[in-house]
Amino acid sequence: MSREAVVAALTVPELAPVVDLVVWVEDGVAVAANHVGRVRLHLDGRHEVVSGQDPVASTDPMAFLPYAAELGAPGPRVSTDNAYPYAARRILSAFADADRSPDLAVVHTPRHFFPDEGGHRGEHGSLDVIQSRAPLVMAGPGVRQLGPVDDHARLVDVGPTLAVLCGVPETDLVDGRGEPLDGAPLAQYLQLPPAPAGGSTGGSTGGAVGVPKKVVGILWDGAHCGDLLAMAEAGELPGVAWLLERGLALRGGAVAEFPSVTLTNHTSILTGVGPGRHGVLGNVFYDRATGERVVPNDAATWHRSAEWLRSGVRTVFEMVNDHVPQQNSPRTASIDEAIDRGADYGTMALLREAGGFQAAADGMGDLMPDPASSVFLQHPEHLDDSYFHWGMQVDDLGLQQLLQLWEDAESAPVLTWWANVVTDAGHHGGGPRSAMARDSLRQSDARLVAFLDHLETLGVRDEVTFLLTADHGFEAADPGVTGSWTPALDALGIPYRDEGPGFVYLL
Ligand SMILES: [Zn+2]
Structure with a gap:
């Protein structure tokens, strides 16, 4: 119940400039949501749209290639213009540790500039391809x-x-x-x-042509x-x-x-x-x-x-x-x-x-x-x-x-x-x-x-x-795109921790 409240608070259109996606795992299935919709991402590649539009429309690992395409793009403004390779299995892994995985993860938009919370002009951490x-x-x-x-x-x-x-x-x-x-x-x-026949013993330096020595x-x-x-x-x-x-x-x-x-x-x-x-x-x-x-x-x-x-x-x-x-x-x-x-x-x-x-x-x-x-x-x-x-x-x-x-x-x-x-x-x-x-x-x-x-x-x-x-x-990041989702979480009045920021633990 509290996760749903948190997801609802984080996926309002007002937070769209800073919140790219909220992701979590439910009944063993990776879920991603933002202001455009919600999708369940199955390991077989199936995208089960739960509501609205699929916010993770592309999972292409070769998106924005050749490099000229990345250079020519101003940078995706919304998740539907972006790509999230291996989204299902990467989300599943991030949520597989019973003690250390968060209850949900908030993905910053690529443009989000958050120097007050440790952000820089160049940033990484997202699920996105670049x-x-x-x-x-x-x-x-x-x-x-x-x-x-x-x-x-x-x-x-x-x-x-x-x-x-x-x-x-x-x-x-x-x-x-x-x-x-x-x-x-x-x-x-x-x-x-x-x-070699019999397989798993022996050293690594056989000396044959093409065998790496170091x-x-x-x-x-x-x-x-x-x-x-x-x-x-x-x-x-x-x-x-x-x-x-x-x-x-x-x-x-x-x-x-x-x-x-x-x-x-x-x-x-x-x-x-x-x-x-x-x-x-x-x-x-x-x-x-x-x-x-x-x-x-x-x-x-x-x-x-x-x-x-x-x-x-x-x-x-x-x-x-x-x-x-x-x-x-x-x-x-x-x-x-x-x-x-x-x-x-x-x-x-x-x-x-x-x-x-x-x-x-x-x-x-x-x-x-x-x-x-x-x-x-x-x-x-x-x-x-x-x-x-x-x-x-x-x-x-x-x-x-x-x-x-x-x-x-x-x-x-x-x-x-x-x-x-x-x-x-x-x-x-x-x-x-x-x-x-x-x-x-x-x-x-x-x-x-x-x-x-x-x-x-x-x-x-x-x-x-x-x-x-x-x-x-x-x-x-775009220095013009600032802001924080913290006030939205605080307004819920529920105990939580936000590490990263982006890893939200409900206490
Ligand atoms: Zn690094």
């Missing part, structure tokens, strides 16, 4: 050389793809309970030798798929262009889980399952079982993120380590990544030993490099943005860690995961395609080129398999 579209570029041994392809994948496919490239047999792409993952390896884009997964947080590919094709991102020449890119990218926020999707990438299974429901969520507000995506708590993983979850580092014999150097490495459980080397593990981010900074003096003197700095004016400033520090340190791990090719990890953060800062600060966003892409590319050059000096650049992705997309 905010959910992360790039996906692969290259090197084991990857087909196809260039740009008109196709898409899902971020839950990334972990399984990295795993099979590292030699994990497909029969072992399961969680800790033996259940299949939500994602699957992108087999149609790989050319791996047939599994795999590097790269995440550029929030990198915009269309702009990244367009800049690479225009010669502005030589590192990405180098990957594209030797491999492929999906123009539809990889679809994030819902909500399309950072830690939910880092976790989905590295576990191959959606939030309803891994338990990281958002960057901020409420846990009814403990009565605790959990904030896993924060410099103060990043290093603790593995604590929030649900039992039964298995990380890609654990999957790979189960199939690579112990050696004197790390088999798996996780650089600047919160979800590092099981990795032999992890930045966050180092922070845990030091007692956390702040303790590390306090105890070891100013260990963060000065971004003003970074060789990757191109536009000093962007350092006025404190998040961009910090992102450059993290990424410069990340590159240092990467080069140390790859001091020689023989002892380098079988799987290296290398997360970068300045791209998220650039896209938040200026919105996609802004000078700051493009600066962040160029400098991340320059760090990639520095690594590629290093591999060339080692003589192994063509022996390494790469996968470059992100955790979500980005859309530009």
Whole structure:
């Protein structure tokens, strides 16, 4: 009864500029509603319109492509002009955790500007296609050389793809309970030798032609798929262009889980399952079982993120380590990544030993490099943005860690995961395609080129398999579209929490 009252209050036409959709799960079926109508979204693709018009008319993952179509559109004003890929199954996953899923989720309109509640010029988190579209570029041994392809994948496919490239047999792409993952390896884009007879044992480095010896997964947080590919094709991102020449890119990218926020999707990438299974429901969520507000995506708590993983979850580092014999150097490495459980080397593990981010900074003096003197700095004016400033520090340190791990090719990890953060800062600060966003892409590319050059000096650049992705997309907010649904919720006089904002828990 109270959910119906809340839905009614949030779907009034007056809130249409800020409320794109309200979504929830009822009798095991995903439901979406807004001021134009209500629909039940069945897993078989059926849209059962309950009232009015279908507010989720399109679920096309390839909507607003080619990129010129996105550039030419002013941005959808109503949900019926937008697209929501995998809406049913993504909503179902976001509502599958009995303690941590909200009672309903409010999706911001793409244009909503909410700086008072943590919003930025560039935003993500929505169920919609542009905010959910992360790039996906692969290259090197084991990857087909196809260039740009008109196709898409899902971020839950990334972990399984990295795993099979590292030699994990497909029969072992399961969680800790033996259940299949939500994602699957992108087999149609790989050319791996047939599994040895008898299957699931043995190391990953067979030495046959086309067998990946080392795999590097790269995440550029929030990198915009269309702009990244367009800049690479225009010669502005030589590192990405180098990957594209030797491999492929999906123009539809990889679809994030819902909500399309950072830690939910880092976790989905590295576990191959959606939030309803891994338990990281958002960057901020409420846990009814403990009565605790959990904030896993924060410099103060990043290093603790593995604590929030649900039992039964298995990380890609654990999957790979189960199939690579112990050696004197790390088999798996996780650089600047919160979800590092099981990795032999992890930045966050180092922070845990030091007692956390702040303790590390306090105890070891100013260990963060000065971004003003970074060789990757191109536009000093962007350092006025404190998040961009910090992102450059993290990424410069990340590159240092990467080069140390790859001091020689023989002892380098079988799987290296290398997360970068300045791209998220650039896209938040200026919105996609802004000078700051493009600066962040160029400098991340320059760090990639520095690594590629290093591999060339080692003589192994063509022996390494790469996968470059992100955790979500980005859309530009309209500073003229402000407002909040909070007064409408408050007016109901019912006890609730709104985390995010957007995850509404009825108490
Ligand atoms: Zn992110």
